[in-house]
Amino acid sequence: MMGDHPAGRLSGLVALVTGGGTGIGRAVARRFVEEGARVAIVGRTLERLAGVKVELGEAILPVQGDVSRAEDNARAVAETVAAFGQLDIFVGNAGVFDRFVRLRDIPVAELDRAFDELFSINVKGYLLGARSALEELEKTGGSIVFTGSTSSLAPGYGGALYVPAKHAIAGLTRQLAWELAPTIRVNAVAVGYVPTELGGLRSLDQRGGPSRPEDVLPRIPLGLVPTPDDIAGIYVTLAAPRDNRYLTGSVVLVDGGQTMWGPPH
Ligand SMILES: NC(=O)c1ccc[n+]([C@@H]2O[C@H](COP(=O)([O-])OP(=O)(O)OC[C@H]3O[C@@H](n4cnc5c(N)ncnc54)[C@H](O)[C@@H]3O)[C@@H](O)[C@H]2O)c1
Incomplete structure (x- = not known):
């Protein structure tokens, strides 16, 4: 119990966030702790x-692991429950990007490995994490939040691997919401562009940084480049029992209006 945050919206709850060391996952972990959760x-x-x-203190439990491995997901849940006693919120978030690669530009000989790399992290990682967390979430009547993307809903915000993988997350959200009701709520955040260090595919030897904020800004109707912290609040709302009793199977778009204007071709 986080005595420092008696009135937090997640007071007394325990979360597990994959990819919580950087970017959006780190911002979510920080906000969850501010709201009274242990993460x-x-x-x-x-x-x-x-x-x-070091930044957030005793409310954080670091678990080293690879989300594409079943045993690492199981161990992450076991270590969470051993340390904090329960699990209320699973956030599937760890992911990699394909740097907008088009199908024609992936050599046939490399497609197999590239598919396996991206889908094993961005899709299988979410499936394994949710499966491993299931029994504990059933005990607490908890919830699942997945990091989706504008690429969960539309083409052109990623490449030929990332877009189908993020569409799969919209499907996974709806299917699990249907399977797990009424005990566990399952929702996703369809995140628009946020400058992070989101990595490319090793199998395609993708290097170079992510998109530059100045290139994307003209395509954002709200006229601002968000930080991961601008995205984190919606995760609290989706996870907080008091603020969300009636939302499941939703893919909530948080993109500054980007998809209204569409991607560049
Ligand atoms: N940044 C954006 O513009 C944007 C937009 C929409 C969706 N997203 C999604 O947000 C999520 C978080 O990405 P981010 O932008 O914060 O980038 P990020 O690189 O900071 O976060 C991704 C995290 O996942 C971890 N990770 C990758 N592969 C892993 C594995 N096999 N096992 C364990 N951890 C692994 C990375 O180490 C990193 O900490 C991803 O699912 C991404 O697809 C990002």
């Missing part, structure tokens, strides 16, 4: 995760 964060690099614990 396990899963990522590949223990050093980064430890940095979050």
Whole structure:
């Protein structure tokens, strides 16, 4: 129990956030702690995760693991429950990007490995995480929040691998909401562009940074480039029992209006 936050919207709850060491996941972990939750964060690099614990203290449990591996997901849930006693919120968030690669530009010989890399993290990672968390979430009547994307809803905000994978997350959200009602609510956040270090595909030797804010800004109707913190509040709302009793199977678009104007061709 976080005595420091008696009135927090997530007071007394325990969350597990994959990809919680950086970017959107880190901002979500920080906001959850501010709202009174204790949060396990899963990522590949223990050093980064430890940095979050230095920032946020005892309410953080770093768990090193690869979300594409079943045993790592199971261990993350077990360590969370061992440390904090329960699990109320699972946030599937760890992901990689395909740097807008078009199908024609992926050599046939490399498509197999590229598909496996992206889908094993962005789709299988969410499935394994949700499956591992299921029994604990049933005990608490908890909820699942997935990080989707504008690419969950429309083409052109990613490439030939990322867009179908994020569409799969919209499907997974709806299917799990249907399967798990009335016990567990399942929703997703369809995030628009946020400058982070979101990595490309090793299998395609993708290097270089993510999109530059100055290139994307003219395509954002609200006229601002968000930070991960601008996105984090909606995760609190979707997870908070008091603020959300009646929302499940929803993919909530948080994109500054980007999809209204559409992607560049
Ligand atoms: N940044 C954007 O513009 C944007 C837009 C829409 C959706 N998203 C989604 O947001 C989520 C978070 O991305 P971000 O932008 O914060 O970037 P990020 O790189 O900061 O976060 C992704 C995290 O996932 C972790 N990760 C990757 N593969 C992993 C694995 N196999 N096992 C464990 N951890 C792994 C990374 O180490 C990193 O911490 C992703 O699902 C991404 O697709 C991002």
